[in-house]
Amino acid sequence: MPKTDKARRYGEGREALLAAVVHVVADKGLRGLTYRAVAERAGVNNTLIAHHFGSRDALLEAAMQWASERSIQLSDLSATEEVDEDFARALVDMVASDPDLQLFQFEMIFESRRRPELRPAVLKLYNSYIGSLENALMRRGYTSPASLARAIFAALDGLVIQQLTVADPESIYAAVVRVGELLASQPHFEHAEPAGPATRIQS
Amino acid sequence: MPKTDKARRYGEGREALLAAVVHVVADKGLRGLTYRAVAERAGVNNTLIAHHFGSRDALLEAAMQWASERSIQLSDLSATEEVDEDFARALVDMVASDPDLQLFQFEMIFESRRRPELRPAVLKLYNSYIGSLENALMRRGYTSPASLARAIFAALDGLVIQQLTVADPESIYAAVVRVGELLASQPHFEHAEPAGPATRIQS
């Protein structure tokens, strides 16, 4: 039996369709993103998509907007004070408990290469992640936080992909912890110090 | 005008089709992977695909095999002695000069979630990358090289994705260099020492 959300109430169709897009893309890919598949998953008639969004492309764009708005998750995580065991556990748990949102976003990142209208949302997402991480690193006194933030984010991003596709959660957990250790071994303040000089750790 | 490789010689069709798959997937996605698109790109009749491979699924599987065999690239790079400026430049140049192979592989990694027959090849690729990196780290005396190799590979993987989608090559270059610095700051031997004790750098 296919997963369908039934018993929708009047007026909830649009939102249900957007949520359905994320799940359909996550488990059938963009090739499986059809009016009928999305509608079935949302529990509505397929022509409702054309009514609300006009075209498949517009549906995808709307879904990207919608998903990125509710994708505070990693952004919150990145703004955390440090990449420690708690962070690692939270990240691994997040991916394990809601892989579809991550999968959808990765699909959209690659799709944005071919669909210019998706680029703004994708860029905003990435920049918000990397930017908040960069701020956190700067507050903690790391040197040249821009390239460091990019590198650390890339590592976390890459580990999420590995967890989604080829590796078991515990290996990923260990690797995330290792990323935290790499960070800790770089020169930085002992605690976040918004202003003024502070103790700098040398390693 | 569409990119078509014309003037094929008798007997080269199969190989041309496999190469075409990589390019088609890279610039139109898996949704754009149709018999007609691939055949046009390869400069052959679309029914030749059914002749050689039988089905679209089998074509994709064959292309994955084919591509991973000729994807010695990152593996070679990972086995390099250290992640320095030369390595960073080589990585960035590789992605810039041949993005299609990388894009194809990323698409396949995600596709392997839904197509079990692709998993062996994907796992083999990842394990060969991470494994050779782990060996290189072990030779250089890094502690717990398994999680470190996974983390470093994830960082490089993530940076490749960023270069392919959202960031300019020079930002990526800087971040790759930073990854090298993170590695250098970890305790390890000064030079690769296959056996026996050696000078251990403390940071």
Next chain:
DNA sequence: TCATCAACTATGCATTTGCTTAGTTGTATT
């Protein structure tokens, strides 16, 4: 030189797709 077989092409078709058109139903406003 000719037989054989693989590589290759031409035609065609059932299915799936995006989306249009024409309608129905629910809700909010007066």
Next chain:
DNA sequence: AATACAACTAAGCAAATGCATAGTTGATGA
């Protein structure tokens, strides 16, 4: 209660797709 309009459904169609069938062409070995 009547109006009006948005949310929603039913039916259907032109185009694209995967692939089957039937044939043609080129290389190769006897």
